[in-house]
Each structure stands twice: as structure tokens, then as C-alpha cells.
Amino acid sequence: MNKIKYIAVVLMAIAGFGLQQADAFTSQLNVGNTAISGFTGPYGTVTITLVNSTTATVTFTSNTVNGNIYLFGDGGSVALNVNATTFSVSGISGSNAGTGFTPGPYTLAGAGNVDGFGSFNLRINSFDGFTHSSDTITFTLTNTSGTWASAADVLAFNADGFDAAAHIFVTSSPANASNSALATGFAAESAGGVPDGGTTVMLLGAALGALGMARRFLMG
Numbered sequence: 540m541n542k543i544k545y546i547a548v549v550l551m552a553i554a555g556f557g558l559q560q561a562d563a564f565t566s567q568l569n570v571g572n573t574a575i576s577g578f579t580g581p582y583g584t585v586t587i588t589l590v591n592s593t594t595a596t597v598t599f600t601s602n603t604v605n606g607n608i609y610l611f612g613d614g615g616s617v618a619l620n621v622n623a624t625t626f627s628v629s630g631i632s633g634s635n636a637g638t639g640f641t642p643g644p645y646t647l648a649g650a651g652n653v654d655g656f657g658s659f660n661l662r663i664n665s666f667d668g669f670t671h672s673s674d675t676i677t678f679t680l681t682n683t684s685g686t687w688a689s690a691a692d693v694l695a696f697n698a699d700g701f702d703a704a705a706h707i708f709v710t711s712s713p714a715n716a717s718n719s720a721l722a723t724g725f726a727a728e729s730a731g732g733v734p735d736g737g738t739t740v741m742l743l744g745a746a747l748g749a750l751g752m753a754r755r756f757l758m759g
Contacts, residue, residue: 562589562689563588563589563690564586564690564691564694565584565585565587566584566585566703567580567583567585567602567728568580568581568583568584568602568609568703568705568707568726568727568728569582569726570729571707571724571725572724572725573724574723574724575707575709575722575724575725575726576724578604578605578607578721579605580602580604580726581726582604582609582707582726583599583600583601583602583609583611583726584599584600584602585597585728587691587693587694588690589687589690590679592686592687593681593682593683593685593687594680595680595682595687595690595693596677596679596680597619597678597679597680597693598675599675599676599705600674601673606711606712607711607712607721608637608674608710608711608714609707609708609726610635610637610669610673610674610707610708610710610714611665611676611707611708612665612668612669612671612672613664613665613667613668613672613708614648614664614667615651615653615654615664615704615705615706616645616663616665616673616705617662617663617703617704617705617706618653618661618703618704618705619659619660619661619680619694619704620658620660620694620695620696620697620702620703621660621682621693621694621695622694622695623682623683623684623685624685625683625684626680626681626682626683627681627683628647628661628663628678629678629681630678630679631647631676631677631678632645632676632677633645633673633675633676634673634675635672635673636674636713636714637674637713637715638713638714638716638717639670639715640670640671640714640716641671642665642672642673643666643671644665645663645666645676646663646664647661647662647663647664648663648664649662653704653727654724654725655725655727656701656704656725656727657699657700657701658697658698658699659701661680663678669716669719669720672708674714696729700729701728701729703728704725704727704728705726705727706723706724706725707724707725707726708723709722709724
């Protein structure tokens with residue numbers, strides 16, 4: 540009986556982990572402006588993970604399509620339209636798995652226009668130039684004026700119908716700082732994202748199913 544109790548505790552912990560991990564929202568930077576529209580998207584992925592009702596982790600990740608990688612850099616490296624009257628940003632960091640790059644440093648630019656996609660209330664700039672671009676940029680977002688019910692509530696469309704954007708350097712993959720960018724432009728997300736429906740949801744379902752079986756066994 541003690542062993543069964545231990546198993547139940549472990550299963551409950553797994554279920555809790557699944558619940559924490561399941562609330563993620565992913566969208567694609569699927570619309571390029573004229574400067575990069577000739578390159579096939581989507582250009583990047585934006586993942587919002589809700590840590591609690593006032594805190595979310597945001598990660599922009601470059602996509603590689605048709606032999607080209609789309610890096611984030613320069614002014615307006617990444618931008619969001621946050622669904623909050625006031626908010627704070629912390630822990631901005633980035634990386635580039637390519638050769639010869641020095642990502643960042645990053646600065647918070649506040650609200651402003653992103654070329655071709657309207658105004659966003661959060662923009663993050665990277666130090667000038669292709670060699671300081673990143674293939675991932677991540678940071679923590681804190682709602683200081685209210686709460687978010689889910690990861691899908693963290694962003695809101697701006698007046699032009701976009702909620703995330705990035706300044707894109709197009710270069711051949713694997714990225715090498717000694718190569719020049721093939722093009723630079725901006726990309727945004729306009730079609731809405733999708734909840735994380737992959738491994739974390741499967742984990743949650745499996746854990747809850749196992750908990751149900753354990754409960755019936757213990758009560759039998």
C-alpha cells in the first residue's frame with residue numbers, strides 16, 4: 540500500500556508539471572514586408588508561456604526555410620503589442636548558433652512603429668548591424684496593471700491587425716557573420732496563434748489518466 544501511495548504522489552507531480560507546461564501560445568511571423576516578401580516564410584516563431592497570472596516568458600525563434608535563416612537584429616529587433624495598460628520587461632537575452640556573431644546588447648525601446656505593420660507598445664532593439672543579430676531573443680513580461688487568464692491573452696492585435704513583429708536579416712544557413720545579409724526587412728504575425736497542443740498536452744492527458752486508474756485501484 541505504501542508503494543502505491545508513493546506512485547500516486549509521483550503521478551500527481553507529473554500532472555502538476557503538465558498543467559504548468561500546457562499553457563503556452565505559439566504564433567508564426569508569417570507576413571513579410573516588401574523587402575523580404577520574396578523569401579518564403581514563416582520567418583520566425585513567437586512563443587508565449589504563462590508562468591502565472593501576471594508573468595509570461597516570451598521567446599522569438601528564427602526559422603530556416605529553403606536554405607535561408609531569418610535572424611533578428613538592429614532597431615525593432617522584436618516587437619509585441621501587449622494586452623496590458625502597463626507592464627515591465629526584464630531578463631532580455633539572446634543567442635546566435637551561427638559562426639562569428641556577437642548578439643546584442645539589447646535595449647528596451649518602448650512603444651513605436653514597426654515598418655509596414657503599425658504601432659506596437661513594446662519594442663526591443665539590438666546593437667546595430669548584421670553581426671550582432673540573434674536567432675533567439677527571450678525575455679520576461681510582467682503585467683503591472685491586471686492579470687492574464689491564459690497565454691493567449693498576453694497579446695492583442697494593434698490597429699493594423701498585428702500583435703508581434705521582428706526586424707529580419709535574411710542570410711544563408713548555417714549563418715556566418717562573414718557573409719552579408721541577402722536582404723533586410725520586417726515580418727509580423729497576423730493570423731493568430733495556436734495553443735501548445737503537442738507533447739505537454741499529451742503528458743497532461745497521460746498523467747491525468749494514470750491518476751484516475753490509481754484512484755480507482757486504491758478505492759477498490
